[in-house]
Amino acid sequence: MKRFTLFLIFCLPLLLGASSVRILTGDLHGGTIQKATDRNVTLYVRTTGNDVNDCLTTGNACLTIQEAISRIPKEIQHDVVVDIGEGSFAAFNVDGYNIDFNGNFDIQGTLGLVSLSGTKPNSGTPSAVGSSDNHRYMDDTDHGLDNWAVDELVGKLLDCSGPVGNTGHPIIANTTTRIHYAGSETCLTSYEILEQKTVLTGTGGQSYAPIEITNVFSFWPNRFEIRNVKSTDSATIGILMYASSGTVERCYMSGKAYNYALGQSPRVARAADCYSGINIFGGFVFQQSGGVTVEDPAGERIVANNASTTGPAIYLMQSNTVRLKHAYGYNSGRVGLGIEAVQYALIEDSEFFDNTQSGVRVDTDQANLTIAPDGAVSNVHLDTTVIHDNQDGVYATNGAIVQFYNTTGTGNSQHGVELVHGAKLTHMTGNTLTGTSGDITLNGGTTTHTWAEVNANDYYNSDNGCRAWKP
Helix, strand or coil: CCCCCHHHCCCCCCCCCCCCCCCCCCCCCCCEEEEECCEEEEEEECCCCCCCCCCCCCCHHHHCCHHHHCCCEEEEEEEEEEECCCCEEEEEECCCEECCCCHHHHHHHHEEEEECCCCCCEECCCCCEEEEEEEEEEEEEECCCCCCCCCCCCCCEEEEEECCCCCEEEEEEEEECEEECCCCCCCCCCCCEECEEEEEEECCCCCCCCEEEEEEEECCHHHHEEEEEEECCCEEEEEEEEEEEEECCCCCCCCEEEEEEECCCCCCEEECCCEECCEEEEEEEEECCCCCCCCCCCCCEEECCCCCCCCCCCEEEEEEEEEEEEEEEEECCCCCCCEEEEEEHHHEEEEEEEECCCCEEECCHHHHHCCCHHHHEEEEEECEEEEEECCCCEHHHHHHHHEEECCCCCCCCCCCEEEECCCCEEEECEEEEEECEEEEEEECCCCCCHHHHHHHHEECCCCCEEEEEEC
């Protein structure tokens, strides 16, 4: 598979504002120079605002997000919120902030009910709920013939007053009466269909992305959050998070070369409840991650619908440890999930389907095999993941190691698992990942094995070093 790396982007010196202090005006600090926050504060940004205002009320709001950010000291020891209203706003960058254990820094747009033509419902009460493959669905059959157009809700957010509760799960697909959405929570009582009402235009200080985040450190990723924003303008990247720890949440990015590029994180750079639409090279790209925690997956309830793309829907590369939970990669011109040179990747409760090539492709970093063999070989654990209707379900190459546990899927046009160039498959139990040409092959399809055979025997191909066995 052609490599779509971000070296040229992540290795550039992104110096967005070098000052270590900020001058805050108005009632908050009275014009004094502040190196650190001294109280909780909310700064407001509205299309009716003016950048000469103090930003401290909606009636005296700033006009640009960048101006509001410029009022914030670099050391954040309190709760700081930039509250952005509905409408279109210029791109912005955030650079050089430190959020301590008592601080929080949130930049949040506005969510609202989705706008639909006619009397199509954007809220209501579910008539039925259930699960399909590795996601949930909700039915609404109470609106007669005036229902949703197929897939018009894709990328919007389903919010329920029941167990889902105020999270806004991205919608994967919809029929005229049914919504398929990311996650495992069931919508039992009432629902609303939301969308981001805050829209970003243009690109930030380095002209890469509408949101450029550099050198922002937070020990916990949820101490720094960007949420509820949308961008469909053409750009190199949608959200660039470089050398920073933080979370992007409930965002919608489409039309970029890379919609989300999260790289060189000192701890955790993560995306949650986010949607990635059409792009050229990758929907979500996690590169050179320092590691994740059990509580904070790098990607959770992320939906990458990559129609007309030539790259992976989700791409993990050159990282120590990366965890995805409830990740969905589909309609890619290449693969649903591409993994390259990741020492350990844990993929849980996810789904990869309708991709032109593989549902999941695992590779190594050939350039670094001789100088860093441990860091160059990918080790991937697929846990309770569904992979269906691709060419190959899983394609592993160049010494990669893939572990299966309760991994299933049908409708793959070639093989459930294809191992080449020394790749290894180990598996535990409950695996039924199949393909039209056979379940598992170690030699390009010349010979295939069923899961029952691999459960009972250790298969090794001495010609290419591939092996499949149950420990």
